[in-house]
Amino acid sequence: MAEKADILDFSLEELERAVEDLGQPAYRAKQIVKWLHKGVGHFDEMTDLPQAFRHTLHEQFRIGKLQILESLHSKSGYATKHLFLLSDHNIIECVVIRYKYGNTLCLSTQVGCRMGCQFCASTIGGLVRNLSAGEMLSHVIETNRLLEENGERRIGHLVLMGSGEPLDNYKNTIEFMKMVHLPAGINMSYRNITLSTCGLVPRMFELADEGLPVTLSVSLHAPNDNVRKLIMPVASAYSVVDIIKASRYYYEKTGRRITFEYTLIKDLNDREEHAEELAELIKGFPNHVNIIPLNEVEGLDFRRSPERSIQRFIQVLKSRGVEVTRRRELGFDIEGACGQLRRSFYSGSESQHYER
Numbered sequence: 001m002a003e004k005a006d007i008l009d010f011s012l013e014e015l016e017r018a019v020e021d022l023g024q025p026a027y028r029a030k031q032i033v034k035w036l037h038k039g040v041g042h043f044d045e046m047t048d049l050p051q052a053f054r055h056t057l058h059e060q061f062r063i064g065k066l067q068i069l070e071s072l073h074s075k076s077g078y079a080t081k082h083l084f085l086l087s088d089h090n091i092i093e094c095v096v097i098r099y100k101y102g103n104t105l106c107l108s109t110q111v112g113c114r115m116g117c118q119f120c121a122s123t124i125g126g127l128v129r130n131l132s133a134g135e136m137l138s139h140v141i142e143t144n145r146l147l148e149e150n151g152e153r154r155i156g157h158l159v160l161m162g163s164g165e166p167l168d169n170y171k172n173t174i175e176f177m178k179m180v181h182l183p184a185g186i187n188m189s190y191r192n193i194t195l196s197t198c199g200l201v202p203r204m205f206e207l208a209d210e211g212l213p214v215t216l217s218v219s220l221h222a223p224n225d226n227v228r229k230l231i232m233p234v235a236s237a238y239s240v241v242d243i244i245k246a247s248r249y250y251y252e253k254t255g256r257r258i259t260f261e262y263t264l265i266k267d268l269n270d271r272e273e274h275a276e277e278l279a280e281l282i283k284g285f286p287n288h289v290n291i292i293p294l295n296e297v298e299g300l301d302f303r304r305s306p307e308r309s310i311q312r313f314i315q316v317l318k319s320r321g322v323e324v325t326r327r328r329e330l331g332f333d334i335e336g337a338c339g340q341l342r343r344s345f346y347s348g349s350e351s352q353h354y355e356r
């Protein structure tokens with residue numbers, strides 16, 4: 001017998017159609033969304049639906065549930081990483097980061113990644129598969145449930161910066177963002193969602209035209225194509241100039257300031273002239289640079305820049321009028337290269353940096 005469809009994968013419009021096909025008024029779809037986003041595990045718990053309809057839903061659909069394998073807390077207490085088991089036994093991780101203004105969830109969009117960035121652990125095993133929109137939504141629902149159990153605030157911000165390139169899983173990522181925004185459900189403002197891309201230029205233009213004013217964060221990591229090609233294979237497909245054009249277009253369409261992520265790697269992209277070149281490249285429209293001191297990945301050759309180089313790089317950018325932030329390091333024990341934890345789990349050697 002074919003497996004039932006996961007109802008979390010349905011957009012509101014699809015759900016309305018499905019509900020009408022089952023002889024119910026379309027508004028039932030919003031009632032279902034409300035329950036699903038609250039985290040109910042069974043249609044029987046949807047108490048404002050007629051009982052016979054709940055039974056029909058149970059016969060037609062399943063509610064995709066993630067199984068939590070492990071939760072790891074940073075020593076600082078600011079971050080918690082959850083490992084979830086997907087229905088096909090793949091493992092995916094997400095990180096809750098506790099800021100003063102609320103809780104942020106760092107979410108993955110793919111199992112693995114095919115972009116090949118040389119400093120990133122997520123790409124070491126290549127792309128395994130895309131996450132469905134419902135699976136991404138499930139992460140938020142399940143994390144909210146865990147936070148509430150713990151007496152904590154629900155997730156207020158989302159960053160799509162876990163494993164995977166969101167724009168390489170374009171359709172599902174767009175669908176997920178629309179779902180999590182539904183007023184009947186989680187009702188997350190688009191402005192509280194940040195999407196991170198390594199610079200898939202045609203998709204950046206497409207995203208700008210979607211009319212979803214999410215914050216765009218571009219993983220630039222180099223001020224020119226030559227340096228970028230040393231660390232990011234995607235640089236052979238799209239030049240930094242084209243990435244900046246697409247970023248500017250995104251700002252013009254959405255009014256959202258662009259963030260450029262720049263991981264500082266010792267002797268590779270951390271010299272003063274690189275900072276000068278970067279300032280020149282991105283001038284002329286609202287943006288800011290987020291400096292990330294490299295979190296070294298076991299098995300990869302890149303080293304973290306010394307503190308004096310980090311300080312100097314920031315100083316040069318500031319002197320050129322660039323707005324700069326430095327990514328807050330919540331302790332080496334939890335932040336950093338996406339995918340690290342999943343790999344250590346697979347290899348059976350849990351990282352010594354984590355405490356239970």
Ligand code: SF4
Pocket residue numbers: 113114115116117120121122123162163164165197198219338
């Ligand atoms: S940095 Fe992002 S885009 Fe690059 S390989 Fe890692 S997950 Fe993929």
